[in-house]
Amino acid sequence: KSLVLVVGVGLLVSACGSGGQQSSGSGTGASGSGSGSGSGEKVYVVGTDAAYPPFQMLEADKISGHDIDVMNAIAEAGGFKIEWKNTGWDPLFDGLDKGTVDIGISSITITDKRKEKYDFSDSYFEANQLILVAEDSQVTKLADLKGKKIGVQAATTGEEVVKKAFGDTYQGLMGYDDMPSSVDDFFNGRVDAVVGDNGVLQYYVNKIKDKKFKLIKDDSFEKEYYGIMVKKGNTDALNKINDGLKKIKENGKLQEIYNQYFGSN
Ligand code: ARG
Numbered sequence: 001k002s003l004v005l006v007v008g009v010g011l012l013v014s015a016c017g018s019g020g021q022q023s024s025g026s027g028t029g030a031s032g033s034g035s036g037s038g039s040g041e042k043v044y045v046v047g048t049d050a051a052y053p054p055f056q057m058l059e060a061d062k063i064s065g066h067d068i069d070v071m072n073a074i075a076e077a078g079g080f081k082i083e084w085k086n087t088g089w090d091p092l093f094d095g096l097d098k099g100t101v102d103i104g105i106s107s108i109t110i111t112d113k114r115k116e117k118y119d120f121s122d123s124y125f126e127a128n129q130l131i132l133v134a135e136d137s138q139v140t141k142l143a144d145l146k147g148k149k150i151g152v153q154a155a156t157t158g159e160e161v162v163k164k165a166f167g168d169t170y171q172g173l174m175g176y177d178d179m180p181s182s183v184d185d186f187f188n189g190r191v192d193a194v195v196g197d198n199g200v201l202q203y204y205v206n207k208i209k210d211k212k213f214k215l216i217k218d219d220s221f222e223k224e225y226y227g228i229m230v231k232k233g234n235t236d237a238l239n240k241i242n243d244g245l246k247k248i249k250e251n252g253k254l255q256e257i258y259n260q261y262f263g264s265n
Contacts, residue, residue: 043081044237046071047101049089051178053203054261055107058086066199066261070124071105071228073253078244089178090155093118096231103237104229107197109157119234120227121241124254125199127224129161131216132186132194132201139193142218148172151182151191157224158195165220197224199262 048063050056055067063084075082082103087095095101096118109127110120133139139148142165152158154175162173174191176182183204186194194201198215205213228245230237248254 041081043083044075044102045085045095045100046082046103046105047085047087047092047095048104048106049092049178050086051088051180052107052197052200055199056105066125066257067105067107067226069257069260070248070254071103073248073257074228074241074244076244077247077251077253078240080240080244089153093155096229099231102230102234103241107199107226108229109224110227111157114229117232118229119232119238120229121238122245123225123227124245125226125258127197127199127226128217129158129195129221129224130198130201131218132183132196132205132213133192133216135212135214137193137214140216142195142220145172145193148192149174149190151176151185151194153177153179153182153196156196158197161218161221162195 048056048067050058050063050065052065054065056063056065058064063086068084071082085095085101087101089106092101092104092106096104104118107125107127108114108120110123114120131139131142131145139145142161145162146166149172150162150170151174152162154177159173159175163170166173174182174185176185179196179200182191182194182196183201185191198217201215205211205215228241230241245254
């Protein structure tokens with residue numbers, strides 16, 4: 001977890017796995033590699049965007065983080081084999097469509113829109129959006145950002161709340177391929193604010209010694225629930241996932257992983 005001891009903020013952010021925006025398929029066999037030949041057992045390919053600390057990150061070429069631990073524990077409890085693939089965000093959805101990825105876990109919020117094309121497991125995490133601004137900023141709510149440049153990761157619920165507030169074609173909306181790039185641009189002064197998931201923004205703010213930034217919650221931000229995603233109709237994988245998830249909820253493993261990354265309160 002001491003992945004970043006760097007002083008410079010730019011370094012801090014990029015150390016958490018910025019860079020290769022759309023880089024696909026740099027597989028990091030965290031567990032269950034091998035095609036299962038011999039036993040003939042299926043190995044499920046799990047895709048993720050490993051640039052979302054502390055949920056998914058890349059440390060020395062190895063994928064790690066809260067969601068990685070959760071998925072590994074689910075596979076173990078559910079009795080199935082998995083293989084990790086760092087797809088990036090948009091390509092994760094493409095991969096599920098094309099069948100090159102079986103399972104997606106990437107702090108993915110369960111939304112009605114996504115449910116049209118994908119099936120979700122039971123939820124394993126509760127989240128909400130937050131706004132990152134400078135500490136001396138006058139902004140106290142989302143509406144105060146009108147006319148300002150707002151960074152988001154494209155095609156996320158963060159982008160959605162901004163579009164909902166200011167319209168789909170809002171000029172100030174800056175969509176990035178990955179989260180670290182939006183945070184980088186905020187620290188560089190290229191955007192006035194970033195809207196994103198609480199766990200991730202909190203992670204970045206906590207890493208900064210002399211806190212010149214603050215996080216704001218708007219009243220309109222609803223509770224979001226992360227789920228594990230499969231292609232619509234893939235009940236085989238979904239049942240195994242839900243079975244494993246139920247077990248790690250019951251035996252305390254899920255809570256244990258949560259505590260490890262977010263403390264016990
Ligand atoms: N929870 C948000 C969503 O589902 C953001 C998730 C982004 N995840 C990531 N690994 N970049 O839209």
